[in-house]
Amino acid sequence: MSEDTNHIASAEFQHLHLKEKKGTEGGACLSGRCTTNYDTITCSYRYQGREAARSHLDIYNNENIPCIAHLDNETGQEAPRIIAAFSKRGTRRNIAVNGKVDVEVVDEKGNVIENEKIDIMKDIIRDKKGNPVQWRTDVPKTIDKETKKERNYKIFNKNEVYVEYKKYWFLNFTIASVPWPNQVHHVLNHSSLYKAISAFKNIPDVVAQGLLKELYNINHKNNAIILPTKEKDTRITGLPTHGSHLSYSNRILKEVNKALSGYKKINANHKPGHQKPDPISVEKQLKKISEKWYNKIIDTVTSNKKLSKNKEVIKINDIK
Structure with missing residues (x-):
């Protein structure tokens, strides 16, 4: 087996x-x-x-x-998803679960001198009252219910790391x-x-x-x-x-x-x-x-x- x-x-x-x-x-x-x-x-x-x-x-x-x-509310709610992270050098970085970005610090020759995980989601995503909200990032790809297109994204700069994320519309219990x-x-x-x-x-x-x-x-x-x-x-x-x-x-x-x-x-x-x-x-x-x-x-x-x-x-x- x-x-x-x-x-x-x-x-x-x-x-x-x-x-x-x-x-x-x-x-x-x-x-x-x-x-x-x-x-x-x-x-x-x-x-x-x-x-x-x-x-x-x-x-x-x-x-x-x-x-x-x-459960039966078909209106749904918005939730963000990090798409990618970029270092100063413009290199794409992987995203871990819970919004922690794996960042590599390199020297002039491109050698990795330090690895760091930065928890960015709680800093960039806030609720209507302005309180930080941390979301999971392992979510299915979703499109806007009305426009049928992916929602707008923003670029955020934090500790010289650029984070690109988009907001999607999810029905209840179709995302963790x-x-x-x-x-x-x-x-x-x-x-x-x-x-x-x-x-x-x-x-x-x-x-x-x-x-x-x-x-x-x-x-x-x-x-x-x-x-x-x-x-x-x-x-x-x-x-x-x-x-x-x-x-x-x-x-x-x-x-x-x-x-x-x-x-x-x-x-x-x-x-x-x-x-x-x-x-x-x-x-x-x-x-x-x-x-x-x-x-x-x-x-x-x-x-x-x-x-x-x-x-x-x-x-x-x-x-x-």
Whole structure:
């Protein structure tokens, strides 16, 4: 089995990976990073997460959230994106996530004498009240809703580094920073599924093929949920804060191992060079895990919203 987007090492089984381009159904995918954009395809966990949120408008559009930040608000909001950075010498520089520009200081011969990361976004982007705002820069290319053209850009000079950025118009939850910093969480996470399948040393491809043939899609909306990355937004939405979740992943792994336990004897009896055994049906068990833990996540909403300011919020890694 491969950890890339081909899902399985054997080329003859790559056709089992199905990426449907309309709607949430009909896909077959085992990679949680098959695509990270918001395209309307079954492999896009970001798109699937947004569709899943429509079933929980009582959370994403609750009374404490202004209408402009609602999921179904089609007006959208402006967000800037850095396009490029230039040194005094006019050389294009790469942009890192969160607006940090990697700047090289060179001598007269062009030799690099110093590397520096300058956090420019918080200095050049301000809200209507004049307060600095820091935005993520890993956003999809977008055009103006009305003119259908890219929005105007400006050049900013900071510490002898020129930063070019444009403002784009984004619908809520089609970018990781609008309307609030968010990430889409795989309820049954990819690493746990991969570890569980890989544990069957003799037949990992059989397990993977079986799931793909059953049209199992790890990115399906029933396994994807939009979560805040900041505690302040957890207190407003009630949703657990997303972040590293090793303990959570280990709990999921135990349940996935149990769901795939029917393969233990098959794996032990298979001898290299012999004909591969037929896969068994396990898709329903995995879906039950997603349903169970999805409900656990939703169940934290009431508790998080009732917390006093001096109490720590419930994070995804806290859920048991």
